[in-house]
Amino acid sequence: xxxxxxxxxxxxxxxxxxxxxxxxxxAPTPRPVPGPRPAAPxxxxxxxxxxxxxxxxxxxxxxxxxxxxxxxxxAKATPQIxxxxxxxxxxxxxxxxxxxxxxxxxxxxxxxxxITTGExxxxxxHELSFGEASYWxxxxxxxxxxxxxxxxxxxxxxxxxxxxxxxxxxxxxxASALAVAHARAGALLxxxxxxxxxxxxxxxxx
Numbered sequence: 092x093x094x095x096x097x098x099x100x101x102x103x104x105x106x107x108x109x110x111x112x113x114x115x116x117x118a119p120t121p122r123p124v125p126g127p128r129p130a131a132p133x134x135x136x137x138x139x140x141x142x143x144x145x146x147x148x149x150x151x152x153x154x155x156x157x158x159x160x161x162x163x164x165x166a167k168a169t170p171q172i173x174x175x176x177x178x179x180x181x182x183x184x185x186x187x188x189x190x191x192x193x194x195x196x197x198x199x200x201x202x203x204x205x206i207t208t209g210e211x212x213x214x215x216x217h218e219l220s221f222g223e224a225s226y227w228x229x230x231x232x233x234x235x236x237x238x239x240x241x242x243x244x245x246x247x248x249x250x251x252x253x254x255x256x257x258x259x260x261x262x263x264x265x266a267s268a269l270a271v272a273h274a275r276a277g278a279l280l281x282x283x284x285x286x287x288x289x290x291x292x293x294x295x296x297x
Contacts, residue, residue, distance in 0.1 A: 186255070204253045206247075208260040212256075
């Protein structure tokens with residue numbers, strides 16, 4: 092079952108695909124709606140109302156009979172999904188512009204995870220040159236945008252917004268990246284790439 096709706100359910104930008112592949116930042120990219128901001132998480136020490144203890148005289152009976160289970164954790168909300176049409180060459184630029192708009196709208200840099208399916212983002216390449224420990228320490232600090240190649244994105248934790256730049260790579264990598272991105276996105280998932288290719292991957296059962 093696809094993790095992301097089929098094309099009719101994905102609201103593409105009214106501006107449509109770029110007229111020409113992005114080279115540098117020469118063509119405007121459809122700008123995504125910032126999406127809903129997640130509710131503030133509970134403070135670590137906060138607890139819900141105490142559950143009443145069962146009457147003493149029924150303790151043995153309650154242990155023997157199945158009763159209603161306690162309150163379970165709420166199911167993870169399905170993120171809002173946006174598709175920004177872009178060529179393979181322009182997907183990374185489209186992702187950068189989407190991130191700029193998110194920050195302009197008030198999103199914290201630590202809210203955003205960017206995944207690439209082809210060439211890694213230059214930031215990731217630079218930071219990995221200092222070693223994986225330093226690279227992942229920046230992820231764990233959670234105070235800045237984190238860029239991850241699709242091959243290692245499954246190590247990344249959940250963030251409110253995940254942006255995927257479909258900037259190359261085989262279909263299997265794109266499929267894996269979309270699945271990971273959907274699982275990691277708390278409120279908003281933005282996919283930048285060729286709509287036909289993306290929906291072809293989705294149709295394959297992602």
